[in-house]
Amino acid sequence: MIYDAIIIGGGPSGAVSAFCLQQTGRKCxxxxxxxxxxxxxxxxxxxxxxxxxxxxIGLDVxxxxxxxxVPIHKFIYxxxxxxxxxxxxxxxxxxxxxxxxxxxxxxxxxxxxGAEIQFNTWVKSIVHKDNLFQVNGYTSSNVIIASGxxxxxxxxxxxxxxILNKQSFxxxxxxxxxxxxxxxxxxxxxxxxxxxxxxxxxxxxxxIWNIGIWFQKVPKDAVSQxxxxxxxxxxxxxxxxxxxxxxxxxxxxxxxxFKQTSSGCYAVGDAGGxxxxxxxxxxRAAITSAIDVSMEIHKNNN
Ligand SMILES: Cc1cc2nc3c(=O)[nH]c(=O)nc-3n(C[C@H](O)[C@H](O)[C@H](O)COP(=O)(O)OP(=O)(O)OC[C@H]3O[C@@H](n4cnc5c(N)ncnc54)[C@H](O)[C@@H]3O)c2cc1C
Numbered sequence: 008m009i010y011d012a013i014i015i016g017g018g019p020s021g022a023v024s025a026f027c028l029q030q031t032g033r034k035c036x037x038x039x040x041x042x043x044x045x046x047x048x049x050x051x052x053x054x055x056x057x058x059x060x061x062x063x064i065g066l067d068v069x070x071x072x073x074x075x076x077v078p079i080h081k082f083i084y085x086x087x088x089x090x091x092x093x094x095x096x097x098x099x100x101x102x103x104x105x106x107x108x109x110x111x112x113x114x115x116x117x118x119x120x121g122a123e124i125q126f127n128t129w130v131k132s133i134v135h136k137d138n139l140f141q142v143n144g145y146t147s148s149n150v151i152i153a154s155g156x157x158x159x160x161x162x163x164x165x166x167x168x169x170i171l172n173k174q175s176f177x178x179x180x181x182x183x184x185x186x187x188x189x190x191x192x193x194x195x196x197x198x199x200x201x202x203x204x205x206x207x208x209x210x211x212x213x214x215i216w217n218i219g220i221w222f223q224k225v226p227k228d229a230v231s232q233x234x235x236x237x238x239x240x241x242x243x244x245x246x247x248x249x250x251x252x253x254x255x256x257x258x259x260x261x262x263x264x265f266k267q268t269s270s271g272c273y274a275v276g277d278a279g280g281x282x283x284x285x286x287x288x289x290x291r292a293a294i295t296s297a298i299d300v301s302m303e304i305h306k307n308n309n
Pocket of ligand 1 (some may be wrong): 102128129155278
């Protein structure tokens, strides 16, 4: 069988690519290295731009609200002890949710529209011959690399450390606890002297709070900085704290890991360097780049 597209990675950019292509009658196979959809290191904030992008392809995020996601109406920034409140325009909102919920929901839609998925399948090379791609024994006319901020290291010939040095970096964990914070807001605390680095508290729904720290450039003491601000900020706002997901770090995908080498091979989401410099819109960029690439493949293969 020759698939119209093999999609490497079953995160948001991979799932949305598959969903869009299946809707236009293209047959897709997603190859995902993990054995199941796991929680990804992320703040779990889907911006209103991301919601609009999903609506533009017919996906209604109200279903996510029914499954425990929470609507976010305000950003609360604290810089040098001063608080600033930035509300969304009326009728606009973001979502706070676990990545497990979002990723599963998107993949379910891709599968419902006919996409196939193979878990436990780690792609390490792509062979392009006679206008067809061979990937882990499967054949397709197009390949979409949707393997995230780190995942394209398998397909590039550049030095991995040189590339990762250019990426921004974040650490996050999920907690439960008692707090008077409102799930209507996301909370950002500017921490770094560069004016960019920040600590966040983001409601992920179902009484889960995501806490984390983002660095423009990863410092040697990243982990101890996280614990310092966790004590200082979270410690003063929460009691009865329990960790639901332990602290993990991840690169942010603001740097392109992939250079297109042959026609029919595309990169979306973090693998394509579409994440914004300050991460908060990575999900929106994953969704919109997947929509754009799917439209391009559909057009080029008509
Ligand atoms: C700490 C942190 C906090 C963040 N917070 C936010 C936030 O609050 N809001 C927001 O919008 N964005 C946030 N982002 C960015 C957001 O997480 C990413 O932009 C988004 O996950 C990108 O989606 P993706 O589908 O491109 O990649 P991913 O979500 O990384 O998915 C890639 C998939 O590919 C699979 N894979 C990788 N390599 C291979 C391979 N070789 N073979 C097969 N499968 C492979 C992986 O297992 C994974 O399932 C944050 C990022 C970080 C690091």
